[in-house]
Amino acid sequence: MAIEFNNKVESYVNGLPEFQKTYFKEIPSWLSDIKNEAIKSFSKLGFPTPLDEDWRFTNLAPISRNSFQIASNGISEVNKESIDKFSIPSLDCHKLIFVNGRYVSDLSDIKSDADGIVIKSLKEALNSDKDLVEKHLGKYAEYKNDAFISLNTAYFEDGVFVYVPKSKIAEKPVYVLNISTNEEAQSLVNPRNLVIVEDNAEVKVVEHYVSTAQNVYLSNVVTEFVLGENANAEHYMLELESKKAFNISTLRIQQKRSSNIKSHSILLGGAIVRNNVHPVLNGEGCNSDIFGLYLPKDRQHMDNFMRVEHASPHCDSRQFYNGILDDKARGVFHGRIVVHEGAMLTDAKQTNRNLLLSDTAQIDTKPQLEIYNYDVKCTHGATIGQMDDEAIFYLKSRGIPNKEARRIMLQSFTNETLESMSLEPVRESMENLILEWFEESFANK
Amino acid sequence: MSDFHKVAPTSEIEEGEIKSFIVESEIVAVCKVDGEYYAFKDECSHQTLPLSDGDIQGEIVTCCYHGAEFNVKTGEALCLPATDPIEIFEVKIENDEIFVKLG
Structure with missing residues (x-):
């Protein structure tokens, strides 16, 4: 029998015992305890409303008042051809396929790696790499204060597990394709990912979310990224969900001394999308670069929520977010830099630029600094504007047609964030999708 | 253009009443004023x-949180703190059922 949830928080609380019985044959007691704690937190917190300051511009009523059920496996809808259609062309990678949040080993392709690097499904790692998982899972993404993290922690079934031992470099990126299928009922999936990169190690992880049909579902993702000393990592979030779907994703990064992370979020799909990025720079000399690009149109709503915590001295962080909004779309940028006591010589910069292509598109941008220290360099800035008519006129005066001139302008705007991607095939694939977005936008004008 | 979506039977909304519905991924309020339905x-x-938590007097809906007022026929903002209009949806009635078209 399907596990169903309605608009009452109790339905989520009551469904957990059945969920654990159905989807975990033998659940370790420590995990069961965490799940029970998490659902208790969710029952206290409930879904956020616009009365919560952090959700002021995003009304979640279409989620909180909706009904969902745990997705079926949906595997019959997916085959090698559909995987090839969704995947990033010419990306040489370890490929992990998840359908409705469940790992499909037959369609995945994990290359053998003799260096002790572990890449597998989290469900499998719960048995095979128990100590590592128990040590890190749920230790950084704070489920006690966040409704969606608590819901994910209680109801996650699977996800990706990556472990890169000391001084090892994962030569190929880890590509995680999450496919939602055409379910009869509105489904809820809770992918949970854990990436552990030890001292002096290096990895690149690409999370890609797609759907086979334009239907309503809730995808609630949590990724915990743990970086050891001098570790280097790059993370990609490619969100191309159904135009009617809800996607809430949280990337929680825990950094040790002199570690570096580069995070890229590209938001293109979904009806209501919330992308939370929360690095904690917890060791001297850390670096955290967060790039984002969001392109809502029609009636899409995209909310970018950043919390960058400088907990140690001599750390640098950069947030660079660009948005292009069309039709009746709505965007939110909420970026907060927190400099803790003692985090001297912090250098933090936050930039958010927005282009509105229609009179009915709307953006709310809210950069914030919270500094409990002195001797720091923190800047923030936000701009909202339209296409520059003078620049378009200049291009036209050089013989470039109007449409081409507009495309050049928009492309240069999106390239400001895309250029930071080191994986060329991912960048090219996103560029092509964005060009299609421009074409559709121009066609409707 | 998107299609009309069935929302509720006409009998579900009384004169001078507002009710809220989920239509696809959107949240839509429907009210009845002088025998006509507005969304x-x-x-x-x-x-x-x-806004469905608020009151409706004639064609004016009042937000119960901060007192903003809007005309349900035109969407126009009539009172601070709101300055922007609300989005109005096209409504049609067929076989005693209310249908709404998302813009």
Whole structure:
């Protein structure tokens, strides 16, 4: 029998015992305890409303008042051809396929790696790499204060597990394709990912979310990224969900001394999308670069929520977010830099630029600094504007047609964030999708 | 253009009453004024709070949170703190059922 949830928080609380019985044959007691704690937190917190300051511009009523059920496996809808259609062309990678949040080993392709690097499904790692998982899972993404993290922690079934031992470099990126299928009922999936990169190690992880049909579902993702000393990592979030779907994703990064992370979020799909990025720079000399690009149109709503915590001295962080909004779309940028006591010589910069292509598109941008220290360099800035008519006129005066001139302008705007991607095939694939977005936008004008 | 979506039977909404419905991924308020049905996005343009929690007097809906007022026929904002209009949806009645078209 399907596990169903309605608009009452109790339905989520009551469904957990059945969920654990159905989807975990033998659940370790420590995990069961965490799940029970998490659902208790969710029952206290409930879904956020616009009365919560952090959700002021995003009304979640279409989620909180909706009904969902745990997705079926949906595997019959997916085959090698559909995987090839969704995947990033010419990306040489370890490929992990998840359908409705469940790992499909037959369609995945994990290359053998003799260096002790572990890449597998989290469900499998719960048995095979128990100590590592128990040590890190749920230790950084704070489920006690966040409704969606608590819901994910209680109801996650699977996800990706990556472990890169000391001084090892994962030569190929880890590509995680999450496919939602055409379910009869509105489904809820809770992918949970854990990436552990030890001292002096290096990895690149690409999370890609797609759907086979334009239907309503809730995808609630949590990724915990743990970086050891001098570790280097790059993370990609490619969100191309159904135009009617809800996607809430949280990337929680825990950094040790002199570690570096580069995070890229590209938001293109979904009806209501919330992308939370929360690095904690917890060791001297850390670096955290967060790039984002969001392109809502029609009636899409995209909310970018950043919390960058400088907990140690001599750390640098950069947030660079660009948005292009069309039709009746709505965007939110909420970026907060927190400099803790003692985090001297912090250098933090936050930039958010927005282009509105229609009179009915709307953006709310809210950069914030919270500094409990002195001797720091923190800047923030936000701009909202339209296409520059003078620049378009200049291009036209050089013989470039109007449409081409507009495309050049928009492309240069999106390239400001895309250029930071080191994986060329991912960048090219996103560029092509964005060009299609421009074409559709121009066609409707 | 998107299609009309069935929302509720006409009998579900009394004169002078507002009710809120989920239509696809959107939240829509429907009210009945002088025998006619009107639909609008169930979000105050001031702070995204639900207008269906408020009161309706004639064709004026008042947000119960901060007192903003809107005309349900035109969407026009009539009173601070709201300055932007709310989004109005086209309504049609067929076989005693209310249908709403998302813009």
